[in-house]
Amino acid sequence: MIRRLQVMLMKELLELRRDRWAMFRLIVPLLIQVIVFGYAATFTVNNVSLSLLDLDRSQGSRELVSHFVASGRFDVVDRATSQHAVEADIDAGRAVVGVIIHAGFARALDSGKTAPLQVLVDGTNSNTALIALGYVNQIVAGFQSHAAQSAWPAGAGAAVPGLTVSMSERPWYNQDLADRWFFIPGVIGTLAFMQVVSLTAFAVVREREVGTLEQIMVSPIRPYEFILGKTVPFFLIGLVDVALVTTLGVLWFGVPFVGSIWVLLLGASLFLIAALGMGLLLSTLSRTQQQAFALNFFFVNPFMTLSGFAFPISAMPAVLQWFTRINPLRYFLVVIRAVLLKGVGPEVLWPSMLALAALGVVLLTLSVLRFNKSLD
Amino acid sequence: MMDIAVQATGLTKRFGSFVAVDNLDLSIAKGEVVGFIGPNGAGKSTTIRMLCGLLKPSAGRAEVAGFDVARDPEAVRAHIGYMSQKFSLYGDLSVRENLLFFGGLYQVPRGEIEARMHMAIGMAGLEGREDVLVQTLAGGWKQRLALGCAILHRPPVLFLDEPTSGVEPEARRKFWELIHQLASQSVTILVSTHYMEEAEYCNRIALINAGQLVAIGSPGELRRHALGGTLYELSCEALGAAVTALGQMPEVIDAAIFSDKLHVLMRGSVEALQPWLATRGVTAGQPVPIAPSLEDVFVQLVSRSSVAGQT
Ligand SMILES: Nc1ncnc2c1ncn2[C@@H]1O[C@H](COP(=O)(O)OP(=O)(O)OP(=O)(O)O)[C@@H](O)[C@H]1O
Numbered sequence: 001m002i003r004r005l006q007v008m009l010m011k012e013l014l015e016l017r018r019d020r021w022a023m024f025r026l027i028v029p030l031l032i033q034v035i036v037f038g039y040a041a042t043f044t045v046n047n048v049s050l051s052l053l054d055l056d057r058s059q060g061s062r063e064l065v066s067h068f069v070a071s072g073r074f075d076v077v078d079r080a081t082s083q084h085a086v087e088a089d090i091d092a093g094r095a096v097v098g099v100i101i102h103a104g105f106a107r108a109l110d111s112g113k114t115a116p117l118q119v120l121v122d123g124t125n126s127n128t129a130l131i132a133l134g135y136v137n138q139i140v141a142g143f144q145s146h147a148a149q150s151a152w153p154a155g156a157g158a159a160v161p162g163l164t165v166s167m168s169e170r171p172w173y174n175q176d177l178a179d180r181w182f183f184i185p186g187v188i189g190t191l192a193f194m195q196v197v198s199l200t201a202f203a204v205v206r207e208r209e210v211g212t213l214e215q216i217m218v219s220p221i222r223p224y225e226f227i228l229g230k231t232v233p234f235f236l237i238g239l240v241d242v243a244l245v246t247t248l249g250v251l252w253f254g255v256p257f258v259g260s261i262w263v264l265l266l267g268a269s270l271f272l273i274a275a276l277g278m279g280l281l282l283s284t285l286s287r288t289q290q291q292a293f294a295l296n297f298f299f300v301n302p303f304m305t306l307s308g309f310a311f312p313i314s315a316m317p318a319v320l321q322w323f324t325r326i327n328p329l330r331y332f333l334v335v336i337r338a339v340l341l342k343g344v345g346p347e348v349l350w351p352s353m354l355a356l357a358a359l360g361v362v363l364l365t366l367s368v369l370r371f372n373k374s375l376d
Numbered sequence: 377m378m379d380i381a382v383q384a385t386g387l388t389k390r391f392g393s394f395v396a397v398d399n400l401d402l403s404i405a406k407g408e409v410v411g412f413i414g415p416n417g418a419g420k421s422t423t424i425r426m427l428c429g430l431l432k433p434s435a436g437r438a439e440v441a442g443f444d445v446a447r448d449p450e451a452v453r454a455h456i457g458y459m460s461q462k463f464s465l466y467g468d469l470s471v472r473e474n475l476l477f478f479g480g481l482y483q484v485p486r487g488e489i490e491a492r493m494h495m496a497i498g499m500a501g502l503e504g505r506e507d508v509l510v511q512t513l514a515g516g517w518k519q520r521l522a523l524g525c526a527i528l529h530r531p532p533v534l535f536l537d538e539p540t541s542g543v544e545p546e547a548r549r550k551f552w553e554l555i556h557q558l559a560s561q562s563v564t565i566l567v568s569t570h571y572m573e574e575a576e577y578c579n580r581i582a583l584i585n586a587g588q589l590v591a592i593g594s595p596g597e598l599r600r601h602a603l604g605g606t607l608y609e610l611s612c613e614a615l616g617a618a619v620t621a622l623g624q625m626p627e628v629i630d631a632a633i634f635s636d637k638l639h640v641l642m643r644g645s646v647e648a649l650q651p652w653l654a655t656r657g658v659t660a661g662q663p664v665p666i667a668p669s670l671e672d673v674f675v676q677l678v679s680r681s682s683v684a685g686q687t
């Protein structure tokens with residue numbers, strides 16, 4: 001068994017090395033896509049329309065308002081007079097962001113308590129909304145440090161006044177919107193998924209088409225040996241993909257990497273096994289590379305669309321939401337976002353990890369079974 | 377029992393409602409070279425693929441090298457060599473790398489692999505070109521190398537599916553020398569082909585049409601007996617009219633135009649032939665008995681079996 005697996009792996013590596021363009025094809029499009037996606041996602045947005053409501057009418061609240069105005073990022077389209085008016089502004093599309101300073105804001109600040117600030121965001125364009133929220137956070141942070149240095153009468157030993165920004169969205173979706181770096185981790189998962197699924201499907205179908213598959217199958221090799229020999233190289237390529245794109249995201253775009261690299265590795269491994277299983281399954285459904293291409297297009301696109309990569313799952317119709325449950329990409333996006341941005345570990349992520357592992361087992365088993373039959 | 381290398385009984389393959397191989401019986405003795413001949417789509421590849429354990433028979437059974445192909449395909453695979461109809465080595469690997477790969481798949485003992493590769497390279501005539509990529513080799517060399525890869529593990533039974541298709545005549549002749557060399561080492565070989573002259577090189581020929589075995593025998597036997605009559609060559613003027621006239625004569629099994637002459641297959645006496653034509657206004661020369669070529673035999677048998685199949 002070891003011997004047959006050895007020669008399979010040796011053959012795959014030799015073929016990969018012979019293919020002078022392989023490295024180029026594997027890496028360059030990937031890098032270009034991350035950079036394009038990365039810039040598209042973090043493109044600066046100016047003049048975000050803002051609806052402001054100041055219910056406190058204190059010196060402190062006016063100070064905050066002037067920070068918003070002075071930032072140049074926002075265009076104050078409405079000085080609203082009621083919370084209802086702010087909501088109406090957003091629902092009608094007149095404003096993307098609404099900021100409500102509740103009564104008692106200054107008093108809370110002065111007494112060193114945390115002062116509430118309510119922010120409403122139009123979630124329909126999650127990208128703009130993310131960027132706008134980033135600006136809100138910047139301005140609030142600027143206001144806070146300003147407040148800490150200046151002359152608010154703080155009692156001896158009183159804590160530096162804090163601000164809690166309570167965020168809410170209209171329409172109520174996209175829970176993770178709060179994070180500006182939501183998008184790039186999604187790109188990492190999506191690109192790795194596309195590449196691994198299509199590479200695997202094509203590699204097997206090519207052997208079928210050329211006729212070498214039949215020649216291999218007539219040898220005493222076991223289907224699982226063939227499948228291992230075929231998938232191990234792509235598993236490694238997938239890991240390199242994830243590592244490369246993550247590095248680029250962190251170094252180039254400054255995406256935070258808060259969590260553990262080992263948790264990411266575990267999640268990525270489970271995810272890649274599921275992706276390989278999907279690629280193999282597609283390969284058993286196609287006789288020619290053309291069919292594989294069509295199938296790949298047919299399957300990979302919906303998997304991307306229904307992964308929560310760009311469109312929030314909670315906003316989808318129930319049927320589609322159900323479908324996302326069998327989508328490995330969906331679970332991996334949860335894992336990679338959580339690991340990079342929130343730094344949480346397996347204690348929180350285990351349901352997604354478990355789902356990935358289960359999908360991997362099911363997909364691989366199905367493809368091994370289909371593989372046996374597809375020789376007929 | 378030990379002398380039978382391949383034994384198929386009632387072997388059948390259906391694809392949906394289409395019957396690709398129909399109740400085929402075939403028995404091949406150890407060391408025999410059997411040619412598998414038939415028109416396109418006759419079911420040659422399908423039969424061979426069932427015998428290799430690549431396809432499950434829909435009905436019937438087959439034993440290869442003493443193992444049942446349906447029940448014990450793994451054992452069958454360890455004892456056969458197979459060259460599929462498509463060329464199937466890795467073009468982007470070198471001669472040596474291909475041999476190492478297939479040697480490894482068949483778990484040729486490590487101590488012997490070098491010697492066997494050396495032998496295969498010699499057989500293919502590729503000495504000194506071990507590191508050349510296979511895709512750069514010409515057809516004949518590729519086919520001989522593929523044969524070399526298929527016999528690295530010394531299988532007692534070989535299935536070759538049109539190994540010489542698209543290869544120039546000189547290379548085909550060399551390939552058949554290799555086949556006979558292997559047969560002399562008592563390897564059993566079933567080889568399908570489209571080339572009539574290759575049929576002559578076989579110990580026996582199995583003729584298959586529309587999934588059915590039409591005839592089986594040595595080239596000599598088929599030429600002598602398969603037609604059920606004697607073949608005559610006849611020169612005459614109005615060829616078309618002659619064919620029509622002969623079609624009505626009870627003793628004539630078949631009459632066909634062969635370039636500027638007629639080939640007439642007759643049972644019984646040939647005496648009445650000239651007068652029969654003369655009364656119908658066709659002057660003909662003296663009929664000369666000729667030995668039918670295998671091609672004559674195949675054309676006859678295939679058209680007869682097709683007619684029978686339609687009724
Ligand atoms: N997997 C399949 N599904 C459906 N039909 C098939 C399949 N494989 C073969 N056939 C059909 O079975 C018939 C026999 O095919 P086969 O390949 O055995 O013929 P062959 O004698 O090898 O022909 P050729 O000389 O062209 O190679 C053909 O009509 C073919 O279309």
Ligand SMILES: [Mg+2]
Pocket residue numbers: 420421422461537
């Ligand atoms: Mg064929």
